[in-house]
Amino acid sequence: MPNLGEIELPFWQTAWATSFEEKDKDAFFPSFRFSTTHLISVNTVLQLSPKALELLSKLDDFGTLEPNWDSYDAVPPNLETINAAKEFVLMCDRVSLPLYFTAPGPNGEIIVELNDKSGKMAEIFFLEDGLTEILTYQDEKLQETSNKIDITPLLKFFNGSSSYSLGV
Amino acid sequence: MTLEVIADEDELWRRVPDPHPNYIKEDNSISSAAFLTKKGSDGLSVNLARLSNYDESILDRSKFRLCAIDVRTVKRLGNSSLDVIHNPQPENYAHCLIVGIITRAMAKEMARLARTVSAPE
Numbered sequence: 001m002p003n004l005g006e007i008e009l010p011f012w013q014t015a016w017a018t019s020f021e022e023k024d025k026d027a028f029f030p031s032f033r034f035s036t037t038h039l040i041s042v043n044t045v046l047q048l049s050p051k052a053l054e055l056l057s058k059l060d061d062f063g064t065l066e067p068n069w070d071s072y073d074a075v076p077p078n079l080e081t082i083n084a085a086k087e088f089v090l091m092c093d094r095v096s097l098p099l100y101f102t103a104p105g106p107n108g109e110i111i112v113e114l115n116d117k118s119g120k121m122a123e124i125f126f127l128e129d130g131l132t133e134i135l136t137y138q139d140e141k142l143q144e145t146s147n148k149i150d151i152t153p154l155l156k157f158f159n160g161s162s163s164y165s166l167g168v
Numbered sequence: 169m170t171l172e173v174i175a176d177e178d179e180l181w182r183r184v185p186d187p188h189p190n191y192i193k194e195d196n197s198i199s200s201a202a203f204l205t206k207k208g209s210d211g212l213s214v215n216l217a218r219l220s221n222y223d224e225s226i227l228d229r230s231k232f233r234l235c236a237i238d239v240r241t242v243k244r245l246g247n248s249s250l251d252v253i254h255n256p257q258p259e260n261y262a263h264c265l266i267v268g269i270i271t272r273a274m275a276k277e278m279a280r281l282a283r284t285v286s287a288p289e
Contacts, residue, residue, distance in 0.1 A: 052282065061188060070185050071227060073206060103199045104189055106206040123276065125172050135272055140280060142273045164180060 055102045055112070057114035059086050062104050074106040078128065085110040085126045091151055097158060116158055124149065169261065171253045172216065176240040179217040180252065180264060181225045181285060186233045198235055198282050203275035212266030216254065219262035222288050234285035241267055241281050245274050 032098075065076040080109075085102065089112060092099050100115035108128035115121040125133040136143040136157055146153075184191035184202045191199040205212050215225045217236065226232050239252050243257045250268035270278070 017278075058189065065189070069189075071183055071232065073209075075206075101199065103191055103201040105201045105204045107204075109204075111201055113199075123272070125272065133272065135276070137276070140277075142276075167214050 002158050021064070046090075047094075048090075049099070051099045055089050055099055056086055059072065059089070059110070067106075070097050070106060070139055075105050075108040075128070077108045077110050080130065081108060081110050081126050081128055084130075084132075085112055085138065086113055086122060087129065088126070092154075095151060095155060097151070097154055112163065114154065114158065120158055122156065124152060169256045171256070172219065173250045174216065174239055174254060174264065176238070176243065178239045178252075179236050180214040180239060180242070181217050181220065182212070182235045182237070182265070182282070183226060183232045183233050185205050185231060188231075191235075192233060192284060196284065198279040198284065199280040200272065200276040202235055203278040203280070204272070205269060205270050209223065209255075211255075211267040212270060214252075214264050214266060215260070215262040216261075220260075222285065224260075225262070229241045234287050235279075235282045237278055237282040242278065243280075245277050246270075250274075 006028045020118065059082050062077050063079065063082055065074075067076060068074060069076060079083060089099060089102075092112075092114065098114050098116040099112070100121070101111075101113040103111050105111060105125075110126045112124045112126070113121060114124070120136070120138050122136045123133075127133065131148050132147060134154075136145075136154075143157075182202060184198065186192050187195050191202045193199060203212060217225075222234065223229075242250055242252060246268055250266060250270065253265050253267055255263050255265045
């Protein structure tokens with residue numbers, strides 16, 4: 001069970017964070033393998049935010065990119081990377097993390113940006129080799145980096161923890 | 169081809185995709201993806217603004233926009249680890265490379281300090 005530390009999360013976020021386990025992922029998020037069109041059609045069940053739907057639609061579109069899509073010889077993201085980013089967007093939306101933007105990078109990586117518009121932001125890199133990297137910023141200053149995607153430290157960060165740590 | 173001396177005051181232009189995918193966010197800030205380097209490349213491709221013009225650099229207004237950043241800012245962010253060299257190509261004399269390792273954090277900072285270039289009238 002994740003250690004939620006000293007901060008107080010909203011009831012429903014705490015309930016989610018303390019009950020979620022990796023094996024439950026498919027039960028919680030069964031739809032990330034489907035297209036965004038399917039997600040929209042079942043949105044009455046998932047209750048996705050408009051921003052999540054926007055990012056999921058963009059991520060689907062990344063699958064149509066051709067080689068050299070940026071004119072500087074960029075590689076299109078592969079399906080695994082796209083699905084990993086979609087899964088993350090769904091998880092973030094479930095706990096109301098501030099989804100903001102997504103873009104592909106030149107090597108086939110995908111960046112998902114969280115931004116609360118009050119000085120805190122995180123860039124999550126889904127790399128073409130399946131690895132991940134998270135960079136968090138506060139007031140434009142780099143705070144910390146981690147290679148492990150864990151929702152709980154991100155929740156703490158965006159909920160104002162003074163003892164923020166990505167727990168590397 | 170003659171190599172140009174790059175001054176700190178020089179401005180560099182980088183093409184960024186827009187609208188599919190888009191590197192310009194809804195608040196008009198630029199994604200750090202704009203300044204990430206491709207693995208195995210010799211550096212980050214840019215054009216020296218004074219040797220080029222908007223249409224030559226953007227290639228296709230329907231697919232791209234231009235971002236500008238000055239040489240001094242690049243060098244300062246790199247803390248002496250980044251440099252800009254003239255790297256003329258047969259079809260593009262204005263081509264330059266930002267050389268050195270651009271970390272993801274540096275790319276983010278470059279994106280924050282860059283600006284979008286408006287299309288000429």
